[in-house]
Amino acid sequence: MEMQQFYYxxxxxxxxxxxxxxxxxxAMSVGLLEAFFYLFPNLTDGISWLSYGRLRPLHxxxxxxxxxxxxxFAGIYYSLQRLLKARMxxxxxSNLNFWGWQLIIVAAAISLPLGYSxxxxxxxxxxxxxxxIALIWVVFGINMIGTILKRRERHLYVAIWFYIxxxxxxxxxxxxxxxxxPVSAMKSYSVYAGVQDALxxxxxxxxxxxxxxxxxxxxxxxxxxxxxxxxxxxSYRLSIVHFWSLIFLYIWAGPHHLLYTxxxxxxxxxxxxxxxxxxxxxxxxxxxGLLTLRGVWDKVREEPVxxxxxxxxxxxxxxxxxxxxxxxxNVNAIAHFTDWIIAHVHVGALAWNGFMAFGIIxxxxxxxxxxxxxxxxxxxxxxxxxxxxxxxxxxxMYVAGFTQASMWKxxxxxxxxxxxxxxxxxxxIMPMYWMRAIGGTLYLTGMLxxxxxxxxTVRAGEPVEDELAEAPELQTISSGRLKxxxxxxxxxxxxxxxxxxATIAILIGGxxxxxxxxxxxxxxxxxxxxxxxxxxxxxxxDLYIREGCVGCHSQMVRPFRSEVERYxxxxxxxxxxxxxxxxxxxxxxxPDLLRVGGKYNDNWHFNHFxxxxxxxxxxxxxxxxxxxxxxxxxxxxTEKKMEAMKTLGVPYSExxxxxxxxxxxxxxxKIEESLKSDPDFVKSYDESKKKAEARGEKFVPMNERxxxxxxxxxxxxxxxxxxxxxxxx
Amino acid sequence: MFEQIKHNMExxxxxxxxxxxxxxxxxxxFVGLAIWVFSYKKDKIDEMSQIPLND
Numbered sequence: 001m002e003m004q005q006f007y008y009x010x011x012x013x014x015x016x017x018x019x020x021x022x023x024x025x026x027a028m029s030v031g032l033l034e035a036f037f038y039l040f041p042n043l044t045d046g047i048s049w050l051s052y053g054r055l056r057p058l059h060x061x062x063x064x065x066x067x068x069x070x071x072x073f074a075g076i077y078y079s080l081q082r083l084l085k086a087r088m089x090x091x092x093x094s095n096l097n098f099w100g101w102q103l104i105i106v107a108a109a110i111s112l113p114l115g116y117s118x119x120x121x122x123x124x125x126x127x128x129x130x131x132x133i134a135l136i137w138v139v140f141g142i143n144m145i146g147t148i149l150k151r152r153e154r155h156l157y158v159a160i161w162f163y164i165x166x167x168x169x170x171x172x173x174x175x176x177x178x179x180x181x182p183v184s185a186m187k188s189y190s191v192y193a194g195v196q197d198a199l200x201x202x203x204x205x206x207x208x209x210x211x212x213x214x215x216x217x218x219x220x221x222x223x224x225x226x227x228x229x230x231x232x233x234x235s236y237r238l239s240i241v242h243f244w245s246l247i248f249l250y251i252w253a254g255p256h257h258l259l260y261t262x263x264x265x266x267x268x269x270x271x272x273x274x275x276x277x278x279x280x281x282x283x284x285x286x287x288x289g290l291l292t293l294r295g296v297w298d299k300v301r302e303e304p305v306x307x308x309x310x311x312x313x314x315x316x317x318x319x320x321x322x323x324x325x326x327x328x329x330n331v332n333a334i335a336h337f338t339d340w341i342i343a344h345v346h347v348g349a350l351a352w353n354g355f356m357a358f359g360i361i362x363x364x365x366x367x368x369x370x371x372x373x374x375x376x377x378x379x380x381x382x383x384x385x386x387x388x389x390x391x392x393x394x395x396x397m398y399v400a401g402f403t404q405a406s407m408w409k410x411x412x413x414x415x416x417x418x419x420x421x422x423x424x425x426x427x428x429i430m431p432m433y434w435m436r437a438i439g440g441t442l443y444l445t446g447m448l449x450x451x452x453x454x455x456x457t458v459r460a461g462e463p464v465e466d467e468l469a470e471a472p473e474l475q476t477i478s479s480g481r482l483k484x485x486x487x488x489x490x491x492x493x494x495x496x497x498x499x500x501x502a503t504i505a506i507l508i509g510g511x512x513x514x515x516x517x518x519x520x521x522x523x524x525x526x527x528x529x530x531x532x533x534x535x536x537x538x539x540x541x542d543l544y545i546r547e548g549c550v551g552c553h554s555q556m557v558r559p560f561r562s563e564v565e566r567y568x569x570x571x572x573x574x575x576x577x578x579x580x581x582x583x584x585x586x587x588x589x590x591p592d593l594l595r596v597g598g599k600y601n602d603n604w605h606f607n608h609f610x611x612x613x614x615x616x617x618x619x620x621x622x623x624x625x626x627x628x629x630x631x632x633x634x635x636x637x638t639e640k641k642m643e644a645m646k647t648l649g650v651p652y653s654e655x656x657x658x659x660x661x662x663x664x665x666x667x668x669x670k671i672e673e674s675l676k677s678d679p680d681f682v683k684s685y686d687e688s689k690k691k692a693e694a695r696g697e698k699f700v701p702m703n704e705r706x707x708x709x710x711x712x713x714x715x716x717x718x719x720x721x722x723x724x725x726x727x728x729x
Numbered sequence: 730m731f732e733q734i735k736h737n738m739e740x741x742x743x744x745x746x747x748x749x750x751x752x753x754x755x756x757x758x759f760v761g762l763a764i765w766v767f768s769y770k771k772d773k774i775d776e777m778s779q780i781p782l783n784d
Contacts, residue, residue: 079781082781082784083780083781083784085784153780155776155777155780157777157780157781158777159781222781223781226778226781226782227781227782230782231782232775232778232779232781232782233778236774236775236777236778237766237767237769237774240762240765240766241762241763241766244758244762245759245762248758469784487765492777508754512751
């Protein structure tokens, strides 16, 4: 057999690693800033693009797609070439993948702080960026499958199956969840509304965790752990079972994010059952990873890379045990909407993804620069301070979560809520928020130590060069099954068939959940008193989306006595039929807002948005002063927005659309009138008028400013049901 | 709530076959997987698990 010489592309791996490090620092810094907002809510007072609500999606997107995503690409580009004994299919596609991805990240980093957001979690980016993501993802897929087709190794190692499943599933999820109707260059509405939007979103959200944060990293685990430990995986058979059962089960579990909501109970229960089943493959994988180290635990003592891997895999085991437990309805009743969930995701992100990425970086950089790590001591220091950081981050959040849940549900003997004022449940956990910020600081410090260590290593080493390798050409053999060849060995040398089967495995769960979505559509009990939003309320709703209010406020009252007592009647599916997108939220840093309309007067909201602390001492809500700016809100899109909503099924009449701006003005004037009932408002309003005149500025009347639209929306919330509750049975 | 779900279910023709079908899909899937995995020859398994160490 003739040996062929070829070069592994190391430069692309290097680029992805540098991007991982850069965006790791960014994602963690933004996260830390967010943690400090809990302690100093007006840290960036008046700066709209540095406000909590707008930065939260930036933090999550940067952590998931920029930090974890770039590390995933680095690991895949390194391991795929070696597992297939072939250079990447196309250098051009590799570089397009790299630069395209970075461009998307930069677009996200600019557009999210500016308030361009769809509000759907981990899918906040607006439609042009969504299209770019789909295109670049396909580039990655073509490059990977092209490499597989020109490989020199007959069998596809299990890691590659995980990469293939990642590619296929993320493509499906991203496309279906991002179906949206554009209104302008940077604004769109989800084609789904209310319950359907929630189901599709969490089918996506859950599987983004499954197929972006988990499967590619399991692939990396199956390559790098044996590689670093220099021994084969504990059980290859187990890895096969792990793969197929994981991808088969994972896709069904999404509805566990919607327990006790207006989602039909059968769909909720389906999600619970599959979540519990997921323990088996997840723990099978964790055990397979850890037991690969059997007999070489002495190496773990000396090799920081293995230490990172051990904590990463342990973190994976903890998070995948906790996940199914959180899916049990009785546990979920406690944990949902609290900081427990924040702890849960950070065990996954900081331990599993973060530590896997750190281990891979510490192992790859010295190898590619043909040197040794600058300082093993510093790497060990990073390991310990990082581990401490995880503990300091998560433990207080668990305590905070339990405290919140217990206080929310506590009743007095006379049947009233013990902590009727939501704020009491916030001030109680401030010490926990402090400790969380300390934990985050420790973790970020470790990351900075990594930056220093890697810079020193690269400086001491040689420039990264493509690596020469040789392997015999792959002999062509029958594409059918050979005599005596079993099905699975055949499948492993047939990448296309493997891809198709993997796709079928993930689609079964997807279809069984999506078909009912369509079925539910025709069966949502309509509530005749629920009417579409007025033009001004629609404008206000878009501001609510822009400012990221959904990051801290839910709009879903669960059917618990404690919640009905606190917020009003439970949320019903029929109430959300005009909500493109849905705004149920997933966290209650502040109270639920589903039925806040009419609870306070317009002046209360006006003053509260200007300075929450002046209304509720100790509140950690930031002020929204830019909504009051002497600047007219942009209502030029009103008709277009209403038309888009009409296309999506909201029953606006032609007349309503034609009168959109007129109606908007009329309602805004009414709110301004009601604001004038407060003498303090009149006084300061007159003063600001005079000030503007003195400065020679044009004075914009209050009814033309953004705050009025937001108040209109807030005052509308839940009022359809309050008037009269006449659900059609 | 339960009435509402039952109503949804009743509107699908032949809904009774769904749980049976689900059970069969699952049973077949996992039994098939088990047969695949345990019918491997030991040396084949060893060969494949060595792939990452052979570059």
